[in-house]
Amino acid sequence: MTTFEQPAALVRLDELPVHVCAVVRSIATDDEDTQRLKTLGVCTGRRVEIVRTGDPLILKIFGSRLGLAASLASRVHVEICQPGHCALRENEGA
Secondary structure (H helix, E strand, O other), X not given: OOXXXXXXXXXXXXXXXXXXXXXXXXXXXXXXXXXXXXXXXXXXXXXXEEEEOOOOEEEEEOOEEEEEOHHHHOOEEEEEOOOOOXXXXXXXXX
């Protein structure tokens, strides 16, 4: 029997639950805001985690915490990591 994994649904970064690891899959904003996010390290393929919700929300990325306006976070779409398959969690024990 062959099984296929369902593609994970995307959620907005500002809707991601606290302490849930996710991977950035798309950014829907203008070039200036996209560049601002890239400068902060928020880009496609990057693993992130919400530390605190609100405005600004606090985002964990590269082991650092970053404040991000909720309006900007709402334009970032992420895929929640599957349990046991999160590099962000694996690296915390090191």
